[in-house]
Amino acid sequence: MSTKSKDGGSAFPYRFTSEWQDTDVPGLTKREWFAGMALAGVSMPIGELRVGDIEHIADAAYKIADAMLAAREKEDDTA
Numbered sequence: 001m002s003t004k005s006k007d008g009g010s011a012f013p014y015r016f017t018s019e020w021q022d023t024d025v026p027g028l029t030k031r032e033w034f035a036g037m038a039l040a041g042v043s044m045p046i047g048e049l050r051v052g053d054i055e056h057i058a059d060a061a062y063k064i065a066d067a068m069l070a071a072r073e074k075e076d077d078t079a
Contacts, residue, residue: 007031008069034065 008030016023028036039061049057 005029006069008034008072031062031065031069034068035061038064038068 010026010028011030011033012027014025014027016025039057
């Protein structure tokens with residue numbers, strides 16, 4: 001059984017170190033990163049967007065991200 005999180009885990013974790021603290025920062029999840037990349041691929045002039053379009057585009061970006069995570073899971077299962 002897989003122990004991966006539904007969001008794909010951290011995409012860009014990093015360690016923040018300063019004179020006062022040393023902290024692990026998870027960064028974006030892979031789902032957030034994939035959705036952002038999908039959103040970047042959408043091209044529509046801003047003047048043509050309506051509120052419903054914006055919600056639809058955001059939903060579509062996360063659906064694409066979820067499909068990408070599912071594809072990665074399938075690939076991992078066959079490897």
